[in-house]
Amino acid sequence: MKQVLVIYYTQSGQLLEIVKNVTQDIEDSKEVSLSFYKIKLKNNFPFPWNKKEFFGTFPESFLQIPTELEDVDNPILQKKYDLIIVAYQVWYLSPSIPINSFLKNKKTKTVLENTPIITVIGCRNMWIMAQEKMKILLTNSKAKLVGNIVLIDKHINHISVITIVQWMFSGVKKKYLGIFPKPGVSEKDITDSKRFGQPILNAILSKKYSNLQKMLVQKKAVKIKPFLVTVDKRANLLFKKWANLIVKKGNKNSPKRIFWLKIFNFYLLFAIWIIAPVVFILYLLTYPFTFLKIKKDKKYYSSVKTK
Ligand SMILES: Cc1cc2nc3c(=O)[nH]c(=O)nc-3n(C[C@H](O)[C@H](O)[C@H](O)COP(=O)(O)O)c2cc1C
The missing domain is CATH 3.40.50.360 (Flavodoxin domain)
Structure with missing residues (x-):
């Protein structure tokens, strides 16, 4: 069995x-x-x-x-x-x-x-x-x-x-x-x-x-x-900076941490509604040049391989 x-x-x-x-x-x-x-x-x-x-x-x-x-x-x-x-x-x-x-x-x-x-x-x-x-x-x-x-x-x-x-x-x-x-x-x-x-x-x-x-x-x-792969990768770079900044502001109830989380909340709204559409336009404009890389990425991220 x-x-x-x-x-x-x-x-x-x-x-x-x-x-x-x-x-x-x-x-x-x-x-x-x-x-x-x-x-x-x-x-x-x-x-x-x-x-x-x-x-x-x-x-x-x-x-x-x-x-x-x-x-x-x-x-x-x-x-x-x-x-x-x-x-x-x-x-x-x-x-x-x-x-x-x-x-x-x-x-x-x-x-x-x-x-x-x-x-x-x-x-x-x-x-x-x-x-x-x-x-x-x-x-x-x-x-x-x-x-x-x-x-x-x-x-x-x-x-x-x-x-x-x-x-x-x-x-x-x-x-x-x-x-x-x-x-x-x-x-x-x-x-x-x-x-x-x-x-x-x-x-x-x-x-x-x-x-x-x-x-x-x-x-x-x-x-x-592919567009979401681009956003995911860029957002990871930015989230890393935010997370490291906020985590240093004290424990969960610290006023400083709560304040910075509020700023992060606004940043996130701005990133989703303003930055992401701009990234989308850039993605479309650069598509002919990144086509081969996208094809390679699709294959890799569909697989269970590790880089
Ligand atoms: C705090 C939090 C952050 C989330 N972040 C993401 C995310 O980065 N990407 C995503 O695709 N879904 C995100 N989700 C959605 C979750 O992956 C999931 O679809 C949802 O919470 C339902 O899952 P459940 O089975 O636990 O109810 C998030 C959800 C929560 C609660």
């Missing part, structure tokens, strides 16, 4: 819904035993979020500073698995604090050692650099990335910014004002993610993972949007 573990964290339940669909065929197989483990934190993050907490989590999210976990001695984490699926969301262009904390914790990360890993991402749309950070975390845990499946909100970038904010601050995944589309990953995309189950099951049973990502990509597990 093959053993498969799903490690996940979710606030709204969206990521669990996604990973349940992805693993439906594995669950139904008589040759595989499937277990789920939800990461538990000593101090959980609020959901719905309030503005202070949402922006307050930026420096630690981006700098990948872990928080304390609970339940680290759970027997489920002491076993060895044929495959582990790590399902995570992106917070500020990085793997979210809960998942980052799990992968950095000396006790919990050992479960991943010498084990094939599939990452399943459920986020708004900006995940490229977060997955690069994930590759480093997995290498440091001596784990081997063999597959990656990404589900995003497919609406226009600016629409998804408006709708996700409403969702995160209300806790309800519904049409904002009755006119905006529903936030997050669409119900259809979540249900359709069942299609990834069969190739994963075949890989588990045959113990052959070398071709898995190629097969998942054929089933459209990953779609690279």
Whole structure:
């Protein structure tokens, strides 16, 4: 009997819904035993979020500073698995604090050692650099990335910014004002993610993972949007400066830190609504010259290779 573990964290339940669909065929197989483990934190993050907490989590999210976990001695984490699926969301262009904390914790990360890993991402749309950070975390845990499946909100970038904010601050995944589309990953995309189950099951049973990502990509597990890659990379450079500046301003309740987080909040609005459209125009103008680089990037970011 093959053993498969799903490690996940979710606030709204969206990521669990996604990973349940992805693993439906594995669950139904008589040759595989499937277990789920939800990461538990000593101090959980609020959901719905309030503005202070949402922006307050930026420096630690981006700098990948872990928080304390609970339940680290759970027997489920002491076993060895044929495959582990790590399902995570992106917070500020990085793997979210809960998942980052799990992968950095000396006790919990050992479960991943010498084990094939599939990452399943459920986020708004900006995940490229977060997955690069994930590759480093997995290498440091001596784990081997063999597959990656990404589900995003497919609406226009600016629409998804408006709708996700409403969702995160209300806790309800519904049409904002009755006119905006529903936030997050669409119900259809979540249900359709069942299609990834069969190739994963075949890989588990045959113990052959070398071709898995190629097969998942054929089933459209990953779609690279070159413009978002550009934004993600630039934003990472700027976020690094902001996060390092804010983290030096004291603890979470320090007035100086709160003041700088407010400035960051304004900067973020400016970056999304003013800078990003300018970058988009520049991207279009330079497209003929960057075409080959874009092609290379698409291939690399669709793969499970490390630079
Ligand atoms: C604090 C915070 C920051 C986020 N930053 C990003 C981001 O940088 N890129 C992105 O695509 N999604 C981002 N999201 C959306 C999440 O990746 C995710 O889609 C959403 O929180 C729902 O996940 P859940 O399964 O935990 O409910 C962010 C969400 C939160 C709460």
